[in-house]
Amino acid sequence: MRPIKFVHFSDLHLDSPFTSIGPDVERISQRRQDLIDVFDVIIDMVKRENTDLLLISGDLYEHFYVKKSTINHVNCRFREIEDTKVFIVPGNHDPYVKNSYYKNFEWNSNVYILSEERPKVELFDMNVCIYGLGFGDFYKDGFLSDEFKADNDKLVNILLVHGTVDMNFTKKAYNLLSSEELSKLNMDYIALGHFHNRIDDLGQKGVIYNPGSPEPLGFDEEGEHGIFKGTVSKSLLDVEYVCVNRKQYRSLSLNLEGINSDEHVVEKIRHSLGNMSLENSLVSIKLKGYTSDEYRPNKAKIKRLLEGSMFYFDVEDKTIPGYNYDELRNEPGLKGLYVRKLLEMVYRANSEKERYLLMKSLYYGVEALEKGRIEEL
Incomplete structure (x- = not known):
């Protein structure tokens, strides 16, 4: 046979x-x-x-x-x-x-x-x-x-x-x-x-x-x-x-440290995707890392700049606005004490999610102590 x-x-x-x-x-x-x-x-x-x-x-x-x-x-x-x-x-x-x-x-x-x-x-x-x-x-x-x-x-x-x-x-x-x-x-x-x-x-x-x-x-x-x-x-x-697949999925994690504009973010996203057929791609984009006091990513603007270039994409902003916490922890008084205590909790965090939430809390606390107000991220 x-x-x-x-x-x-x-x-x-x-x-x-x-x-x-x-x-x-x-x-x-x-x-x-x-x-x-x-x-x-x-x-x-x-x-x-x-x-x-x-x-x-x-x-x-x-x-x-x-x-x-x-x-x-x-x-x-x-x-x-x-x-x-x-x-x-x-x-x-x-x-x-x-x-x-x-x-x-x-x-x-x-x-x-x-x-x-x-x-x-x-x-x-x-x-x-x-x-x-x-x-x-x-x-x-x-x-x-x-x-x-x-x-x-x-x-x-x-x-x-x-x-x-x-x-x-x-x-x-x-x-x-x-x-x-x-x-x-x-x-x-x-x-x-x-x-x-x-x-x-x-x-x-x-x-x-x-x-x-x-x-x-x-x-x-x-x-x-x-x-x-x-x-x-x-x-x-x-x-x-x-x-035989028609579409392809891609998860992308970008560190935004050193980036100072939404246009630069979009440029980095396109570069990271390389030779992918974007019109047939579904992309999940996670923005991570510390951003400077002068720049915070505008997710709505980033989405507008990317609109139409991919079959589907989503942008998740997990960046943390940065201060020089190593410098702040050595300050006398309430601010230094707060930074030291929060950083200790960050170092003991059991997961990336817990660490991220603690770093956001650290940022909000320092912002409140320095400016007397909190601007929602």
Whole structure:
């Protein structure tokens, strides 16, 4: 038998609410369209390469937000790849519940939803058996029963899993599993989903692959995003990563010490972003450090100067207006005592947030002592 050609993706989250980018309806609509566009790119790749199997390891869509028109579009595209078998395992965002589209929608004949009702499908014409371990509810305790262990070594055995692997510190039950127990199932390929960042050849046998989200969904998902395509047989596993994302996220932290104008801040932001495609970028900008008495950043002006240059950006001002506290701490009287006491608390701070709040308090106190008033930052 010839090797089986497959494409594997997960965690697309169609019709995601994208609450992290604010209330702009038009921008949210574009991000949702990005997800559809990425799905279409994947289907076009499957068609172009005559792929045998399309493996989707959960969270294809958002249960509480997905529109029927989106499901119709997905199914129509599946119909265009009639010769490709599509296997889907439900995730924690699109579980196999009673009002799920997985249960109540007439999917095309080449689409197989793997669940507790149908945990495996044997395709003897391809010499392959596909197993599925997903979610029948929004939370799930991890377990592996004997039905998921490959029982025919002559078949190419593939397992689709949506769950948390080798990260059992979480208190939420998102199908907690270990790569060690997965490796004991004698699978030839394990198509993992749930993590939104890429993981290659995990486990003792190097057959567990997690592509991550094909389109990044938040600022904790920086860098390239994509899918896996490859070939698998009893003696061969060849996997290639393909980048497909439309947008990219970037978190930027800028120290403003020595900067004396908002224009200079914007110049530094643009320089720090380098060769990024700004029109396709979502950027979170955090301004940090001490600023002089003569300059405080004007966040509204900085936003105006950046407006239109990026798909989305946000500016957070975490700067601290500075005094020469080393000099002030040596002054006699109340001011010196106040500075010494606050600096001691700053040095003992347990977190960056606590340190920032204490430094703001230090600034306000010195300003009140020197000027008799406090100007809100």
